[in-house]
Ligand code: SF4
């Protein structure tokens with residue numbers, strides 16, 4: 035039953051995934067430059083675990099390896115998870131994260147295209163619930179760390195634990211964490227913000243990485259790989275909610291700018307919330323889905339117990355996607371509002 | 380000449396590949412030895428053959444008469460002898476055979492006497508009836524009988540749109556026709572305008588055909604507007620072109636005539652001119668032969684010419700050809716048999732090669748990227764329809780407005796997972812039609828059964844009444860002549876009554892054998908049948924979307 039069209043566009047799923055990964059590269063390079071070579075190790079480990087798990091599960095499900103492995107979707111998930119996790123964490127943390135992402139969230143749901151939840155965010159959520167301490171030890175900006183790690187050091191730290199170098203020498207808390215703990219203790223916001231880990235907008239160094247993700251996201255937009263709806267609605271929802279909270283109580287709630295340029299906001303807006311499989315698909319649905327995800331991110335950051343809210347916000351909204359899509363179907367050509375709505379089954 | 384244009388959503392920009400075939404003038408095909416003229420070349424009822432095997436026919440002689448309302452006549456493409464009237468290979472996606480008159484040409488190409496019409500003095504309805512006998516049908520591919528479309532009917536037609544967009548890649552027959560025969564075409568348009576009695580006439584041509592635009596502009600009178608529309612597939616779809624030119628959306632399940640607009644293909648206008656002003660029935664059309672052949676180009680081909688002959692006229696296939704497509708690459712179908720003839724619906728024959736028509740890559744899972752929805756000119760959500768069609772949940776697929784799909788192929792074209800979405804939609808639609816058919820048959824059977832039960836019930840009641848009456852009567856009789864000598868035998872009386880009832884029953888049964896049942900159906904059953912008919916009508920209306 036293979037009929038017309040006899041010609042196909044030049045689109046392919048593997049190329050799309052690859053392009054999204056390319057758009058991540060500016061952020062990755064900035065990260066390596068500003069926070070040391072640890073990112074290469076976590077990217078490498080996550081990718082390796084992703085491919086091993088994916089291949090294993092494909093084999094168990096009796097599916098051909100080549101077309102499914104070469105769709106690059108597992109690699110993209112691996113990168114997104116690696117970029118959401120602290121670098122320099124123990125190797126098994128990445129393994130467990132990828133296990134949840136690939137095996138539980140993706141393959142057990144039926145593989146590519148069938149998963150309800152964003153796989154990378156499932157991996158992240160599983161880790162932050164199970165290993166909260168490991169998840170707060172982020173590599174310190176190169177200038178602020180007492181000890182600049184080489185690539186070999188980084189491998190050493192990841193595989194052998196801290197060894198001779200103390201973790202305090204190369205890690206630091208994130209700005210979101212710092213703000214939350216200290217604001218709750220009553221520290222005035224000026225003195226929180228004057229700490230060296232804070233930069234001009236978000237976290238020192240992290241704001242540059244966020245800018246690079248923004249640039250990569252704009253690239254995705256210009257390549258028409260994503261539409262504007264999700265990133266814009268996500269960032270607007272986040273900024274608006276954070277702004278309202280900030281206006282109500284500036285001593286407890288950080289400014290919208292800090293929210294936009296710290297944690298997973300930019301990565302989430304352009305690369306995670308836009309995952310087509312788990313996001314809403316209609317134009318209006320995307321606005322609702324992403325706007326709500328942004329709002330929830332701000333709420334979880336402000337009142338929740340976790341250092342960042344992007345993952346849980348996205349996962350919560352993933353659940354709502356079928357519902358949102360059903361109720362935001364666009365008007366079909368020739369169906370006029372008020373006219374009979376056409377045939378219903 | 381500053382027509383405001385409207386932009387519909389979606390659409391794609393495949394490589395147009397027009398240059399392969401539009402550089403050379405239209406060539407006239409030499410006569411073939413044999414012509415296969417199918418009786419079903421249009422939408423609707425097939426024509427009824429009016430010749431017999433052995434008959435000599437002349438060019439332009441009617442060999443199939445229009446049968447029923449949605450039908451049109453069929454004519455002999457040349458002079459010769461009818462050698463067979465049988466099922467032959469026809470260019471149809473199903474690959475099934477269909478009834479055709481086979482004519483062996485005598486090479487003289489002798490024609491009947493053509494009778495031109497003085498259409499200006501002719502009443503539009505008389506003109507339309509002539510067009511039915513002239514075999515006119517839409518030449519853009521949908522082949523809807525033209526005489527019906529020339530009937531404005533209850534709806535007043537204010538705008539006539541001529542479709543010269545030719546948005547399908549590779550096809551150039553309308554392009555060449557407009558370049559070479561614009562004045563004649565415009566006379567055909569004048570006739571259409573006369574028949575429809577409409578004011579505005581718009582000719583839409585894609586802006587990648589500057590020569591055709593210029594030729595048509597030069598030939599068109601001031602009150603007819605020739606509009607360049609953006610090159611974009613499917614900009615030449617009837618609903619899409621209507622929207623581009625007027626901003627009016629054809630209502631779902633309806634036709635453009637519902638909003639006072641009628642759309643004709645430019646090739647149809649040219650054939651109408653020939654039919655009216657020359658008196659020549661539709662016995663030839665322009666066909667694009669392109670792709671992997673020695674001399675691609677456009678040919679004026681007699682209807683019924685075997686497609687193999689057309690390919691030979693173009694110098695034959697080149698080595699490495701990998702099959703043939705009838706129509707364009709976006710909406711066409713595979714040719715199963717080269718013996719099949721050119722029909723009124725055949726606008727293009729593409730010989731495939733692996734370079735331009737590579738084997739389709741393996742189908743991957745849908746990632747819900749929405750590319751298909753953004754490309755869909757009908758604003759549908761193809762991936763949702765795909766999901767439910769694949770799961771054979773046709774009700775849900777229909778809920779996503781499956782029947783608004785015009786099968787343009789844009790969604791399949793853009794899908795990064797290379798899912799043949801349109802194949803799924805065609806499958807789902809045919810399954811739904813099949814079920815409607817079955818349901819209709821079942822409904823009919825049920826209503827028959829219900830009526831029978833109703834009738835039996837009625838008869839039983841009537842009999843019971845009669846029996847009761849008869850019993851009373853005999854009882855009364857028995858009591859009136861209470862003759863003591865005559866033994867009052869109530870048992871015998873009862874037996875008599877039973878006998879009487881049995882006789883009546885037999886009589887009654889005889890009367891009711893003649894089934895005068897279909898008229899006075901119970902209202903509920905009648906309503907059901909009406910509803911089914913209405914459903915079927917809308918389903919059929921939506922299938923006719925091209926032109
Ligand atoms: S284009 Fe293909 S992969 Fe993308 S949503 Fe449509 S069907 Fe799915």
Ligand code: SF4
Pocket residue numbers: 751754755756757758759761783784785786787788789790791800801804
């Ligand atoms: S084939 Fe149907 S669903 Fe696909 S793009 Fe065309 S109209 Fe839309």
